[in-house]
Amino acid sequence: MPKTMSINAGSSSLKWKLYEMPAEEVIASGIVERIGLNDSIFTIKYGDGEKFEQVLDIEDHAIAVELLLKQLIELSIIQDFNDISGVGHRVVAGGEIFQDSALVTEEVIQQIEDLSEFAPLHNPANATGIKAFREILPDITSVAVFDTSFHQTMPKVNYLYSIPMEYYEKYNARKYGAHGISHQYVSERAAEMLGRPLEELKIITCHLGNGASITAVDGGKSVDTSMGFTPLAGVTMGTRSGDIDASLLPFLMEKLGLNTIDEMIYILNNKSGLKGLSGVSSDMRDLEDVEDTNEKAAIALRIFANRVQKYIGSYIATMNGCDAIVFTAGIGENGVETRKEIIDGITTFGVELDDERNNVRGKERIISTDDSKVKVLLIPTDEEVMIAREVERFKNQK
Numbered sequence: 001m002p003k004t005m006s007i008n009a010g011s012s013s014l015k016w017k018l019y020e021m022p023a024e025e026v027i028a029s030g031i032v033e034r035i036g037l038n039d040s041i042f043t044i045k046y047g048d049g050e051k052f053e054q055v056l057d058i059e060d061h062a063i064a065v066e067l068l069l070k071q072l073i074e075l076s077i078i079q080d081f082n083d084i085s086g087v088g089h090r091v092v093a094g095g096e097i098f099q100d101s102a103l104v105t106e107e108v109i110q111q112i113e114d115l116s117e118f119a120p121l122h123n124p125a126n127a128t129g130i131k132a133f134r135e136i137l138p139d140i141t142s143v144a145v146f147d148t149s150f151h152q153t154m155p156k157v158n159y160l161y162s163i164p165m166e167y168y169e170k171y172n173a174r175k176y177g178a179h180g181i182s183h184q185y186v187s188e189r190a191a192e193m194l195g196r197p198l199e200e201l202k203i204i205t206c207h208l209g210n211g212a213s214i215t216a217v218d219g220g221k222s223v224d225t226s227m228g229f230t231p232l233a234g235v236t237m238g239t240r241s242g243d244i245d246a247s248l249l250p251f252l253m254e255k256l257g258l259n260t261i262d263e264m265i266y267i268l269n270n271k272s273g274l275k276g277l278s279g280v281s282s283d284m285r286d287l288e289d290v291e292d293t294n295e296k297a298a299i300a301l302r303i304f305a306n307r308v309q310k311y312i313g314s315y316i317a318t319m320n321g322c323d324a325i326v327f328t329a330g331i332g333e334n335g336v337e338t339r340k341e342i343i344d345g346i347t348t349f350g351v352e353l354d355d356e357r358n359n360v361r362g363k364e365r366i367i368s369t370d371d372s373k374v375k376v377l378l379i380p381t382d383e384e385v386m387i388a389r390e391v392e393r394f395k396n397q398k
């Protein structure tokens with residue numbers, strides 16, 4: 001049976017999952033960490049809970065890929081390189097060029113690199129991962145799957161900022177959004193769980209992890225999303241501020257004696273959100289542990305729920321209706337209290353949580369009451385399988 005790999009390459013890491021397709025069965029998964037540093041860590045999970053781990057120096061992504069494939073043969077997970085017939089790569093920024101996933105070519109790699117100004121940390125790493133596989137497996141179906149493509153269906157009314165139009169026309173300054181692969185996966189899955197055609201549904205998908213974004217999905221298409229030109233915008237996140245008044249930037253820069261805007265943006269990306277508000281942690285669990293005794297942690301939690309509620313309300317208005325609200329990612333899947341706080345505060349929209357059904361972590365389930373007009377669903381996201389499906393789609397087109 002043909003096997004397909006889903007790849008998520010970071011600047012010093014390579015996360016992967018190997019699938020038997022089209023069965024979508026995971027045969028192995030793993031991560032290579034600390035690539036380019038000393039003592040890289042190489043982990044493979046396979047079989048019946050078996051695990052292979054090795055610590056060695058891995059110079060670059062190409063060497064990581066070669067070692068990985070050889071080890072897969074060594075562990076009899078594949079017989080030889082030809083066992084792998086497809087590979088899909090997650091790419092963070094696709095700009096306006098990539099409305100859809102794309103078959104990898106030299107030109108596509110160049111375009112991904114050229115889009116680095118939209119995602120300076122991610123796109124170069126993603127391109128490195130693509131090139132590493134291309135070197136070793138040049139003839140297999142290789143597909144780039146973009147985190148922004150799903151949002152390319154947004155109408156101008158929602159993706160344009162209210163700034164001079166020429167900035168969009170000349171520089172492509174607009175909203176692109178992120179987490180598209182996840183929003184697409186959970187919205188498709190929600191329709192299946194509700195037993196209704198996706199085309200008929202208005203769904204609000206809440207991807208609440210360290211990074212968090214909310215998307216309005218109308219008829220299976222993203223019509224608006226909370227992240228913006230970059231993932232800094234939208235709701236309060238683990239370390240990111242989400243939406244703020246841009247005038248705060250020069251004001252704070254002066255107060256803090258910062259010389260460059262980069263330093264300010266760094267604070268908004270890395271020292272803000274739950275972490276900045278609470279002074280405790282960016283991790284929801286840490287805040288929940290101390291909220292009874294720590295006022296700042298408590299207010300951070302209230303603000304998090306409040307911002308999600310505001311986006312849900314605004315997207316009900318955007319779509320002029322809502323059939324379902326979906327929770328996914330770390331907090332969405334596990335944050336029983338957070339889900340309750342969010343939904344209990346917006347019952348005016350005809351949504352009601354069933355507390356017993358909601359008392360679950362990481363399991364697919366409808367968690368609203370039977371009478372709730374708007375259904376609430378908990379759906380663990382699966383970006384990797386979505387990437388593998390995209391590879392299948394391109395293989396079938398060949």
Ligand code: ADP
Nearest residue numbers: 208209210211282283284285329330331334335
């Ligand atoms: P990332 O964006 O890094 O992939 P995740 O989707 O893993 O993030 O989400 C991480 C967040 O999920 C953290 O804030 C973490 O506290 C939260 N989380 C994980 N488990 C729980 C839990 N049991 N209760 C509440 N929050 C949780």
